[in-house]
Amino acid sequence: MSDAVTPFQAPIGTHDVLGAPSAEWEGLIATFAQYAYRFGFELVITPMFEDVGVFNRGIGEQSEMATKEMYVFTDRGNRTHALRPEGTAPVVRAFIQHSPTTPWKAWYFTPAFRYERPQKGRYRQHHQFGVEVLGTDDPAVDVEVIALAHRFYEAIGLTRFRLLINSMGDALCRAAYVELLRAHLAANVERLTDEHKNTWSRNPLRVLDCKVPDDQPYIDKLPSILDHLDDACREHFASVRSHLDARGIAYEVRPRMVRGLDYYMRTTFEITHGGLGAQNSVLGGGRYDGLAEAIGSKVPAPGIGFSIGEDRLVMILEESNPDRFKPAVDVFLAPMGQAAEEHAGELAAELRSQGFSVERSADRKLKRALEVANKTGARYTLILGDDEVSTGTYSLKDMASGEQVKLKRSELGARIKPN
Template identity: 45%
Template sequence: MISTVRGMRDILPADMERWQRVETVARQICGCYGYRELRTPLIEREELFVKGTGESTDIVQKEMYAFADKGGERVTLRPEATPGIVRAFVEHGLEQSLSVPKLFTLGPMFRYERPQKGRYRQFHQLNIEVFGVGDASLDAEVIEMACTLVSALGIDETELVISSVGCPVCRPAFSEALLKALGEDLPKLCGDCQRRATSNPLRIFDCKVPADQPIVDGLPHSEDYLCDACRGHFEAVQGYLRAYDQPFQVSHRLVRGLDYYTRTTFEIRSLKLGAQNALLGGGRYDGLVKELGGPDRAGIGFAAGLERLVLALPESDDAVLPDVFVAAIGEANREAAFVLARALRAGGLRTLVDYEARSAKAQMKRANRAGVRHVVIVGDDELARGEVTVKTMATGEQHGVARDRVVDSLLSAL
C-alpha cells in the first residue's frame, strides 16, 4: 500500500466539522475587523524567504522544501505566509487599491521538521497582516483580535504573552548587554546557548535546559534596553490592552524565531496542548516591506496554527447528518425512489438512497445508522394510492403522504 509522505496527513470527514468551524469563525472575525481575504501561491522564489524570513532562521537554514524546478529556477514551498503576502502587496500595489491595507489568508505551509503532536510538515495557518500603520493602537487591536478569535472558538486555558524586541536602533545595545552580563558564565551554558551567543543572543532566553536557568534568570531584560520610542510604543500597547480588559503577561523571554520582528511580539499558548503549545504568534515587522523591495511601510500580523486550534477546540457533537433516506421496496419501485430523491434534493434536503436493491430491513438499518430523521418508503401499496410512507425514526410513527406533497411535508417537518 502507498501511504502518506512523512509529516503529511489526511483530514478525514470526521474531522472536517471541526476544521470548518475554525475556518468559518476565522473568516467571520476577520471580516468584522476589516480584513480582506487573499491567496498567494504555495510556491515562491526561494530568495523571497531567504530575504524575508531571514537567512539566520532555522526555517531558512534547515526547514525549507526548496528545489530547482525544471527550468532551473530556485523555488520553495512556502514555510510561512508573510513574505508572500508582502510580495503580493508590493507587486500589485495593493496600497493604492485597498482602502484599508488589512489582509488575511488561510492555507497550507510546509516545513521539513520532525513531526510530533501539533507539528506537521504540511500544516495550515490563518495569517493576518496590516501594512502602513505604525501606531500602537493597531498592535493592541491585532492582539485583541487574536484573543477574540481564540475565545470565539470556545478555547479556554490559554495565556497571552507579549514582549518588545526593540528596533534596529536599540536591539544591538541589548545584545551587547546580554553578552557582557553573561561574561565568564558563557562557557557554563549548554552547547545551544553557546551557539546562540554568536548567532542571536536574544535566543538564549529560549533555553529550557534546567542547569542554565539560574544564569539565564539573572540576565538583563529587554524592556530595560529599549530606546525611548520603543519603550513609549510598548507602554502604549499595554495601555490599550488594559483598556480592553485584556489580561496579558509581559515576558522578557518571549523570543520569536523570525528575523524580521521589531517592537511588539506576542503569542497565545494553550495550557493543555503538550510541547507544541503556541496556538498563534506574531508581531510587528516594520522593516520587512522595504527589505523586500517595497516602500518603507510598517507592518504587523500574526499566524495562527489551524491544526493547533482544531486540537484545542472543545468537543461538540454538531455533526451534519443527512435528513432523509428514500427506501424502495421491491426492484420495480427503485426508479420511482430515485426520482423522488431528486425532488427532495432539489428542495434542499440531504437525501440518501440505496443503490444495491437491499431488503427493506437492510435499508432501514442503513437509514438508522446514517442518522436521518425520516425515511420515505416507496412501495407497491402506497404507490397504488399515489402516496409514499413517511416514517419518523425517533418515534417510529409513520403515515401516508401524497407523492407530490412529500417535499413540502418533509421541509416543514424539519
C-alpha cells in the same frame, strides 16, 4: 520501503485528512473566513512557491528556517524556488508587487513546508490560516488583529487558551538590548549549559526561551527587553496594552517570549494551549515593520499579522470537543421498490434545492436502510415504499425519538427544517 509490492504511503511528516477531522477542517476554515470578513479582511491567494530570495531576505538568512528547513528546488529554467515555509513573506511580496491601497488587510489559508523531524503537532507539511495588515503601525491595529484571533478562539469554543504578549523593540533598541544580553552571557558563559554555549553568541535571544529547568534561575536574572525599549517602542507597547485592557481581552506579558523569525518587531504575541505536548503554540504573530523594505519595497510599509496552526487546532478539538463540526444529514431517503427508487431521486433533488442535506439509500431492505441512516447520523428517515408513492403519503421517522408519522409531500416542509 524499496519493495515494489509495498503500498505507497503519504510522505514522512505529511498526513491525509478524512473522517471526523476533515469535518473540523471545513468548520474551522469556514468560521475563520466568517470572522476575517467581519473584521474587514479580504482573501489573498499567493503561489505555493516563491523565489527563494523572498524567504531568505524575509525571514532572515541566518534563521534556522532558511538555513536548513526549506524545500528548495531549481526548476527547468534554472530558477531557484522554495516551497513556502511560512505565510507572511509571500503576502508581503504580493503587497509590494500590486500596491493595494493601505491599510491592506488580507487573510489566507495555505499549506506550509518545512523539512524537520516530525513530532506531535509538527509536520513537514502543515497548514496555517492567518491575516496580515500592511501600511500602518497604529497600535490600535495591533489590537484589532489580536482581537480577531481572540474572537475566533472563543467562537470555536476553545477554552483554556492563553494569550501571551511581548515587545521586541525596533531595529535600534533591540540591537542595543541584544548587545547588552550578549555581554551578560559572555560574562557568565561557564554557567550556561553546553547547548547554550553554542547559541549565546550567535543568537542571544534564543537563550531566553530555554526550557532547561536548571537554567531558569540564571535566565530569570538576565535583563528584560521591556526595560530597554526606546521611548517610541515603550509608548507603542503601552498603547497596545491599554487597548487590550479596554476591550477586556485577558493577556499575560512575557518579556522572555522570543519568536523564531527575524522579522518580528515591537508587538509579538502567541496563543498557547495544553494538550499539544512540547509544541504548545496554536498561534504566533507579531509586528514586522521593516520586512517589506527587506524584500524590496521602496516605501516603508509596516505590518502586523498572525498565523494559526490548523493541524494543531484540529488536534486540540479532537480531544476536547470532537463533534463540534460533525456534519448532519437532515433527511435520509429509504426507497423500496422500483417506482419508489425513481421517486426518491426526484424527491432528493427537490429537498436539496430547498437547502436540506439529503442522503439516500439504494433499493434495499428497510432494516438495512435504517441501519445506514443511523450511521450517517440522519435526523429523519423518509420511508418510501411503492404504496407510499402511489398514495402520495410518506412515512417520516424521527431517528432520535423513534416516532413515526404519515404525511403528504406538501406537508413535509412544515414538519422539518434544514439544519
